[in-house]
Amino acid sequence: MGHIVIENLRKEYSNRRHFSRSPGSNPAEYREIIRVLDDINLEFEDGEMVSILGPSGCGKSTLLRIIAGFDKATSGSIRIDQKEVKGPSPNHIFVFQHSALLPWMTVRQNVGLGLRNIEDKARMEEKIKEYIEMVELGGFEHHYPYQLSGGMQRRAELARAIAANPDVLFMDEPFTGLDFLTHMRSREETVNVHEYIGKTILFVTHDIDDALIMGDRIVVLGGKPSRVKMERTLHFPRPRDFEKYPELGKLRSEVFLMLGVPYAV
Amino acid sequence: MKSTLDSKNLPILLPVLAFSLVLMIWELMVRVGCWSTDVFPEPLRVIISMGELISDGTLFKHVISSLFRVTIGFYLAIALGIPLGMLLGRREIVKHLFNPVIQFLRPISPLAWIPLSMLWFGIGDKPAVFLIFLSSFFPLVVSTTAAVISINPVFFQVAANFNFNRLEVITKIIIPAILPSIFTALRISLGIAWLVVVAAEMIAVKSGLGYLILDSRNALRMDYVIDGMIVIGAIGLFIDFFMKRLGRIDSVFWASATR
Structure with missing residues (x-):
């Protein structure tokens, strides 16, 4: 469960200008079609961790939102386990860029969102406890999100997402705004959680190192409109290190070059 | 020292x-x-007559009548105004339909409704309650609508992601999200309701603090008039203090803590 097929996906926005650029111009020109994504064909295997990489504004978050059902494609199809994606579903949970924990609920209540249909309350509590402890937030069950640090908030959200037992997990720049050390730790935790639950994880990032260290595969988007510029499966065992695997280091320079930075600093 | x-x-x-x-x-x-002290009594005289009003029980009776009317009118406004505001905030079409009417009725002072309300509801508690209802209904509708519109859309996406039904969206997202602004709105509109009750009691009833003031004026007892004013101020202060306290409970406090 968690097999994703994307075929001929295209996304366009129509931008309505309020004023014409020059007086007397054709009113039809008020509308401007902006094509963001074009000709996207991808297939992700069950249990794969895929990093989607690209420069800012390339539409990688849009792509993720479309796959998750929060946004509609202009044309093309997305199927998760042979089923056309029509909207958001508890089978594929989205972890948002900025904390989307409900601020009026405690950690326990937030993590319980995906478990609220369990009839047996004692079993529900047990499950909640299990997931909270998995992300090492034991003892913080009754804290509100504002009482947690940035890293703890992300962990609580991750616990909430996997508690719902989804087939696919979407993460949109999950480490934005964390300090360096927390970022490194969160990266490791995400990899561990993936290894433990074995679900498909798609995560969008602009951080090349995150993509290469974490992903089973990387997909690089680029161009205007964005297309898939590179797709590479990474067979390197974890923990990964650029010095341990010179191949990975070479790939890193390649991606840097592809994204418009001539040399990796 | x-x-x-x-x-x-x-x-x-x-x-x-x-x-x-x-x-x-x-x-x-x-x-x-x-001025003569009959027109403008000195503090000591006002305090002595306050003692008279308290000891013979009239003050207590008037306070209870006023609080009763405010409570009924205010609860009516909450029961109708907040759900309507939530509907207006969530349904674009309902907002376009009703918002102009609401914005048109809102600036009309509740006092302008006095003649109509007396003809409709006669003499007694009803017209006063109606005026208090009007005074708090519109501010509550408007601020509830604004609060619902300003809810972070991400929370609704989370709700969709976790497959919330409509009732859950209301009870787990909308109500807790707007609670902090609703408390502020309640505080303000309760203040307005307290202002209006005094005016309403000067026309149609024979009890309440407004009546006390009017009746004392007719009897030329300015000391009682000032007593009435002092009690109104004191109760207003207490209500505001109480509403501020409510804003500190946990389910509301998250908002002030995150800001």
Whole structure:
């Protein structure tokens, strides 16, 4: 469960200008079609961790939102386990860029969102406890999100997402705004959680190192409109290190070059 | 000396100072001014007649009547205004339909409704309750609508992601999200309701603090008039203090903590 097929996906926005650029111009020109994504064909295997990489504004978050059902494609199809994606579903949970924990609920209540249909309350509590402890937030069950640090908030959200037992997990720049050390730790935790639950994880990032260290595969988007510029499966065992695997280091320079930075600093 | 002036006591000390200053100016104005003490009684006389009003039970009776009317009118406004505001905030089409009417009715002072309400509801509690309802209904609708519109859309996406049904969206997203702004709105509209009750009681009823003031004026007892004013102010202060306290409970406090 968690097999994703994307075929001929295209996304366009129509931008309505309020004023014409020059007086007397054709009113039809008020509308401007902006094509963001074009000709996207991808297939992700069950249990794969895929990093989607690209420069800012390339539409990688849009792509993720479309796959998750929060946004509609202009044309093309997305199927998760042979089923056309029509909207958001508890089978594929989205972890948002900025904390989307409900601020009026405690950690326990937030993590319980995906478990609220369990009839047996004692079993529900047990499950909640299990997931909270998995992300090492034991003892913080009754804290509100504002009482947690940035890293703890992300962990609580991750616990909430996997508690719902989804087939696919979407993460949109999950480490934005964390300090360096927390970022490194969160990266490791995400990899561990993936290894433990074995679900498909798609995560969008602009951080090349995150993509290469974490992903089973990387997909690089680029161009205007964005297309898939590179797709590479990474067979390197974890923990990964650029010095341990010179191949990975070479790939890193390649991606840097592809994204418009001539040399990796 | 040092212990009474430390910063802990200041929030109590300073207001006491201000109230004493007002009392002193009042006393001074009575002595220097050219009004007779029947028209402008001195503080001591007002305090003595306050004692009379308390001991014979009239004050208590009037306070209860006023609070009763405010409570009924205010609960009616909450029961109708907040759901309507939520509907207006969530359904674009309902908003376009009703918002102009609401914005049109809103600036009409509740006092302008006095003639109509007396003809519709006769004499007694009903017209007063209706006026209080009107005074708090519109502010509650408008602020509930604004609060619902400003909810972070990500929370609705989370709700969709976790497959919330409509009731869950209301009870787990909308209500807790707007609660902090609703508390502010309740505080403000309860203040307005308290303003209006006094005016409403001057027309159609034979009890309440507004009636006390009107009746005392007719009897030329300005000391009772001022007593009425003091009690109105004191209760208003207490209500505001109480509503502020409510804003500190956990389910509301998250908003002030995250800001």
